[in-house]
Amino acid sequence: MALDSKTDTKPQTFKVIGTRPLRPDGIDKVTGRARFGADMSAPGMLVGLVLRSPHAHARIRSIDTSAAEALTGVHAVVTRADFGPLRDEGTADVLDNCMAGDKALYDGHAVAAVAATSGKVARQALKLIKVDYQPLPHVTDVDAAMAPDAPALHEGRADETVPAGMSGNVMARHEFGHGDIDAGLSQADRVLERTYRTEATHQGYIEPHACLATMNSDGQADLWCCTQGHYMVRNTCAAILGLEQGQLRVTASEIGGGFGGKTTVFLEPVALKLSQKSGRPVKMVMSRAEVLRATGPTASSSIDVRIGMTRDGRITAGFAELRYQGGAYPGSPVDMGSMSAFAPYDLENVRTVGFDVVTNRPKQAAYRAPGAPMAAFAVESAIDELARGFGLDPLEVRLKNAAREGTRASYGPTYPAIGLEATLRTAKDHPHWSAPLGPNQGRGVACGFWFNFGGDTCVSLNITPDGTVTLSEGNPDIGGSRASMSMMAAEELGIPYDRVRTVIADTGSLGQNEVTDGSRVTFAVGLATIEAARAAKREMCKRAAQVWGIDEDAVIWEDGAARPAGPNAGQHPPMSLAEIAAIASNTGGPIAGHFEVNAEGAGVSFATHMVDTEVDPDTGAVKILRYTVFQDAGKAVHPSYVEGQFQGGAVQGIGWALNEAYIYGEDGILQNPGFLDYRIPVASDLPMIDTVILEIPNPGHPYGVRGVGETSIVPPLAAVANSVSDAAGVRMTSLPMSPPKLLAAIQSGTS
Amino acid sequence: MSKIHVTTTINGDPVEYLCDAEDTLLDVLRDHLGLTGSKEGCGTGDCGACSVTVDGRLVCACLMLGAEAAGHEIGTIEGMAKGDQLHPLQQKFIEHAALQCGICTPGILVAAKSLLDHNPDPSEEETRYWLAGNLCRCTGYDKIIRAVLDAAKDMREAS
Amino acid sequence: MQYLSPTTVDDAVRLLSSQTGDCKVLAGGTDLLVRMRSGFAEPDSILDIKRIDELRRIAHDDGGWRVGAAVSGAEMGEHADLVADWPGVVEAVNLIGSTQIQGRATMAGNLCNASPAADSVPAMIAAGAVARIAGPDGIRDIAVTDVPTGPGKTCLKPGEFITSIWLPSRPDRSGDAYLRFIPRTEMDIAVVGCAVALTLDAGGTCTAARVSLGAVAPTAILVDAAADTLIGTTVDDTALDALARACSDAAKPIADKRGTVEFRVHVAGVLAKRAAIIAKTRAGGAP
Structure with a gap:
């Protein structure tokens, strides 16, 4: 019964969905009352700090913590020796990233931690820890790491997909596609071959990682932390520390941005261990430098593209080899990059090959559509160059090749109803596309795709005695999801939005919930919320039937009240939710609805971005003049927050395209671990970001919702590069397009 | 080592505290006084999440020592609403969805109020430059700028 | 660490000279506190010059302007007469960091930080600015050009600090x-x-x-x-x-x-x- 409505794609009318109510956590967040990761404290709390490797790659011969332990005010010191061995390789990598084992694998890798009565004492203690390092050769560039003689980080970790003879730093090989590339290329009027490069960028959330841990000797523990998934934190920490999952209760703080970067653990297992050893609560907060040196940036990439096109704009074949370094451990998102590279197009012949490479950099973490923006940068740049070379309209070329319902995607599945064509047609008709450009100005467009995820989801909806509703969900509210959940519950129950209060439950209050990732929350938690509301409605209909003395099948729920289904059910005045709630105790007890699901049918999402830039030919400076996002949201639950996702993703992509980059010296040390030289866009860098929301309903969601958070960062790298290339008259194939790089390209007439 | 005794005014209230010489004003606000609305995003004056006013002047609390606050008037986000009455900027931020995660919001509100105190009718460009020291990673600034300009308009009309 | 906040230049000189350990002069603090936070500076004492009234003034002097070492960039930007005379110097100072930084950062501090990339220093050099330095041997004036001697290094001797910067009178046209x-x-x-x-x-x-x-x-x-x-x-x-x-x-x-x-x-x-x-x-x- 639960998911029956999933196939119902007829246009629906809504009362609450699509409106713009005030978010329920608004006042807390504008008054400074909302409590984020670092805002919690506990009686008797200690301060925990981490000692980090100053080497890019080094064997740790020994660690002497005795002087630190002897310092007055120090209550615990931990190193890897305090953690037991782990069987699961993935979890072992997570632990090794949180606390180095026999090798420090990157600049900033944690090697020890202390808990002391103050930050001052803790800092003194860190200086007293003596680590005997044996520096080893290092490598930070993806192509250098794939060279046969490159310094190897791990021996024998490559999986069976990696061909013999490749560098030991290649961990996995992925391949996707169909058709015959050579045959396709032979039909082309032009075959373009290019290599594209992107640098690693950080998610750049403004809130550094923070947690407060209390772990008792009986194996019970409590943890407060900023995370995109407190169930993930619970399960991972329990595995690392040998705890039972049910004994570790994790509460998610308000979260100050994540963008994928808070989908793993860094401090949490260390804080728990320090708490266990000291017998005191331990709070840990990272500095910005620690965030940049030791938490997940995304992968850097090097991508070869080969695309054939006929002179009328038909793509005859597309091939890409993608090489991503994901830092010191396996797991770069090259698989998703390889799957998404050609996903917007309907191609007969398409193939992508991806290599997952390790280097002496921090372990990458998910970053908004992980792996896709770099792949789109390469493919969308090549398509743009081909289209312009033939004198064709780049939007027309994309329309000509656009994937649509029934297209076999380059990564395998056949698409149901999708919105790519709608975004392209809307872009073509938009005044932005025909607006005049001045000297040194250019316009670029690009498309982007993201899968969107569903996953394990569990919500509980309770009807209170006075007829208000509380909804418990298990995903931190990273950008307005309390509002959208309350809206979906209100819509389904037929009551006003402000009669529903959504809370983020701790791990002790709900079952398993997948991390807030893959743009899954509005889709999956929304779906579960709707189904939980439907369960509550069924129960309320049953109560009404009981009161009326009729069969429960003869009662329906409409406009917030139980009503007889038809004349045969008898004449009974409707019973509102509040009326049923008031007598719940006499009709069987409290009323609630809950729903648990591994949600499927997330519904892929597409966007087209259009951007105008102006290039200063004397300095290589780029100004963003105008930007418009066209994206399919399926159904925009709260349009303001949908627009916000579009705008935020576009601006992160602008930063990635122009100025953001991890800069490593020859010594393998990160040179820009601060917001001064890790340059995320500031307000004065930008114009308003215009948005056009398209709504092509997702057949997999009762209201047609698709995730929107990630797709918006996929097109901008290429859109900006295409625009800058147009303005500067040179094709830019390497990101970031920093002024020195762009000026050099302009001066040499080629990039 | 002896601590420094500081007497100051925060959001109009007289406040006394003891701090170490190296404690920043932000350390004092957050760790000693429980005023955690000011956030530490960088500790180096690059993100503006700890924006406060000192004698009406906008500063980063992370770039000022707690000891320096003696005798001055400190204003933080906690002092922006008057009782249960939100400041127009606070109200507009909620209405315009000018926050997503909300971590930069207190600092941006303090900075925006400082802007409107100096210039009740700022242009979009003036607003963007005034707020350039307040990083927001979620919104792309669009709705923030709109909320500030809208609040400024309402405040001008009300005065 | 000790925090010192003298109220006269003489007291400041006396305190600075009597410090045995590393004593850093604190003006706006926008560089010093960053260095302390990142562990690059660990002074034994800090001497805050912002409580010295005469260092907080912008005043006419000898046909030009004397800008106290504790005057913030924002205060300079709000001084219409100073802006009218030396718009380039003031715009250079006002380019240092954000609005928040402008509320604290000083021109003298920008000079003493001795970064090769300091924004106000080329403007001061072009203007022919002169730094006034107080120390155990009294007061001396030295051209701003000669103050920085290398990245992070100045010609200031132990116990000396800059009390003001003098900008000459602006010739017609x-x-x-x-x-x-x-x-x-x-x-x-x-x-x-x-x-x-x-x-x-x-x-x-x-x-x-x-x-x-x-x-x-x-x-x-x-x-x-x-x-x-x-x-x-x-x-x-x-x-x-x-x-x-x-x-x-x-x-x-x-x-x-x-x-x-x-x-x-x-x-x-x-x-x-x-x-x-x-x-x-x-x-x-x-x-």
Whole structure:
């Protein structure tokens, strides 16, 4: 019964969905009352700090913590020796990233931690820890790491997909596609071959990682932390520390941005261990430098593209080899990059090959559509160059090749109803596309795709005695999801939005919930919320039937009240939710609805971005003049927050395209671990970001919702590069397009 | 080592505290006084999440020592609403969805109020430059700028 | 660590001289506190000069302006007469960091921090500014050009600190300007900076000029050869091209995370030209 409505794609009318109510956590967040990761404290709390490797790659011969332990005010010191061995390789990598084992694998890798009565004492203690390092050769560039003689980080970790003879730093090989590339290329009027490069960028959330841990000797523990998934934190920490999952209760703080970067653990297992050893609560907060040196940036990439096109704009074949370094451990998102590279197009012949490479950099973490923006940068740049070379309209070329319902995607599945064509047609008709450009100005467009995820989801909806509703969900509210959940519950129950209060439950209050990732929350938690509301409605209909003395099948729920289904059910005045709630105790007890699901049918999402830039030919400076996002949201639950996702993703992509980059010296040390030289866009860098929301309903969601958070960062790298290339008259194939790089390209007439 | 005794005014209230010489004003606000609305995003004056006013002047609390606050008037986000009455900027931020995660919001509100105190009718460009020291990673600034300009308009009309 | 907050220059000199450990002078603190936070500076004491009234003033002095060492950039920007006389100096100071930084950062502190990329220093050099230094041996004045001796190094002797910066009187038909290149529009350290101060005669011919470059050498430099390209000209296109060449020739930068040698050399010339045009316009010359 639960998911029956999933196939119902007829246009629906809504009362609450699509409106713009005030978010329920608004006042807390504008008054400074909302409590984020670092805002919690506990009686008797200690301060925990981490000692980090100053080497890019080094064997740790020994660690002497005795002087630190002897310092007055120090209550615990931990190193890897305090953690037991782990069987699961993935979890072992997570632990090794949180606390180095026999090798420090990157600049900033944690090697020890202390808990002391103050930050001052803790800092003194860190200086007293003596680590005997044996520096080893290092490598930070993806192509250098794939060279046969490159310094190897791990021996024998490559999986069976990696061909013999490749560098030991290649961990996995992925391949996707169909058709015959050579045959396709032979039909082309032009075959373009290019290599594209992107640098690693950080998610750049403004809130550094923070947690407060209390772990008792009986194996019970409590943890407060900023995370995109407190169930993930619970399960991972329990595995690392040998705890039972049910004994570790994790509460998610308000979260100050994540963008994928808070989908793993860094401090949490260390804080728990320090708490266990000291017998005191331990709070840990990272500095910005620690965030940049030791938490997940995304992968850097090097991508070869080969695309054939006929002179009328038909793509005859597309091939890409993608090489991503994901830092010191396996797991770069090259698989998703390889799957998404050609996903917007309907191609007969398409193939992508991806290599997952390790280097002496921090372990990458998910970053908004992980792996896709770099792949789109390469493919969308090549398509743009081909289209312009033939004198064709780049939007027309994309329309000509656009994937649509029934297209076999380059990564395998056949698409149901999708919105790519709608975004392209809307872009073509938009005044932005025909607006005049001045000297040194250019316009670029690009498309982007993201899968969107569903996953394990569990919500509980309770009807209170006075007829208000509380909804418990298990995903931190990273950008307005309390509002959208309350809206979906209100819509389904037929009551006003402000009669529903959504809370983020701790791990002790709900079952398993997948991390807030893959743009899954509005889709999956929304779906579960709707189904939980439907369960509550069924129960309320049953109560009404009981009161009326009729069969429960003869009662329906409409406009917030139980009503007889038809004349045969008898004449009974409707019973509102509040009326049923008031007598719940006499009709069987409290009323609630809950729903648990591994949600499927997330519904892929597409966007087209259009951007105008102006290039200063004397300095290589780029100004963003105008930007418009066209994206399919399926159904925009709260349009303001949908627009916000579009705008935020576009601006992160602008930063990635122009100025953001991890800069490593020859010594393998990160040179820009601060917001001064890790340059995320500031307000004065930008114009308003215009948005056009398209709504092509997702057949997999009762209201047609698709995730929107990630797709918006996929097109901008290429859109900006295409625009800058147009303005500067040179094709830019390497990101970031920093002024020195762009000026050099302009001066040499080629990039 | 002896601590420094500081007497100051925060959001109009007289406040006394003891701090170490190296404690920043932000350390004092957050760790000693429980005023955690000011956030530490960088500790180096690059993100503006700890924006406060000192004698009406906008500063980063992370770039000022707690000891320096003696005798001055400190204003933080906690002092922006008057009782249960939100400041127009606070109200507009909620209405315009000018926050997503909300971590930069207190600092941006303090900075925006400082802007409107100096210039009740700022242009979009003036607003963007005034707020350039307040990083927001979620919104792309669009709705923030709109909320500030809208609040400024309402405040001008009300005065 | 000790926090010292004297209220007179004499007390400050006495305290500074009597400190046995590392004592850092605190003006705006926007560099010092960052260095302390990152562990690069661990002073035993801090001497806050902001409670010394005379260091908080902007005052007419000897035909020019004396700007106290504790005056913030924001206060300079709000001083209409100072802005009218030395717009280039004030705009350079006002480019240091954000609005928040402007609320604290001082011109003297920017000078003492001795970064080759300091924004206010080329502007002060072009303006012919003089730093007043107090110390155990009394007061001395020294040209701003001579204060920084290398990255992070100054000519200040132990126990000395800068109490004020003096900007000379502005001759008639004079103008100054400072431009810097940064990758974003705000919040960055100059990749290249250039200040031009010039004076025109009644006919629009340049009679005096000073050109200074930042971030292209271990300290900000005064480029006489660049000034010579302007003097005797109407600052026309030919002169501007020569100015650009002279500045590019004088630039001896390093390559680092913020820019390449080639970029800095080229952009030094580009900025010099653009700054000279602004300075000329401010001096009343034909645009």
